[in-house]
Amino acid sequence: MSLRIKAVVDKFVEELKEALDADIQDRIMKDREMQSYIQEREREVAEREAAWKADLSRREAEIARQEARLKMERDNLEKEKSVLMGTASNQDNQDGALEITVSGEKYRCLRFAKAKK
Known part of the structure; x- marks a missing residue:
């Protein structure tokens, strides 16, 4: 009888180890998936940030060009006024x-x- 109890206990321990190993493997997979997801999101955010900075740089350059053009037009207007008046x-x-x-x-x-x- 004790051999049967020992066999049942050994089987229970073996099934428990298998379930524990499966749980550990599942957690490892979930951790890898989470890390992959985080890396993908960080890449997406970095791409959006780079695009935003490029757009901002283009806009700042356009503003600088327009300011230079307006300054030149203002100077030309002052010269014209000076000549005309x-x-x-x-x-x-x-x-x-x-x-x-x-x-x-x-x-x-x-x-x-x-x-x-």
């Missing part, structure tokens, strides 16, 4: 003439009249 300076002349310089040439105006609308 000339520079006027009221000279303390005895005749009270107004001197205007347009494109480097000086003009004197002795009489003034109101502009008509």
Whole structure:
């Protein structure tokens, strides 16, 4: 009888070891799957971050180009205004003439009249 009990106990221990080994293998597989999933997600996030940074860099470069173009246009506008409007300076002349310089040439105006609308 004790041999039968020993055989039953040995079988139970063997089945328990097999179940434990299967559980360990299952946990190892789940751990590998989780690590694989984490690596894949990290790769996806890194790709999105790289794409975002590239897009940001392109936008910053475009903004810099537009700012440079606007500055150049503003400078050109100021030059045009200077040429078109000339520079006027009221000279303390005895005749009270107004001197205007347009494109480097000086003009004197002795009489003034109101502009008509």
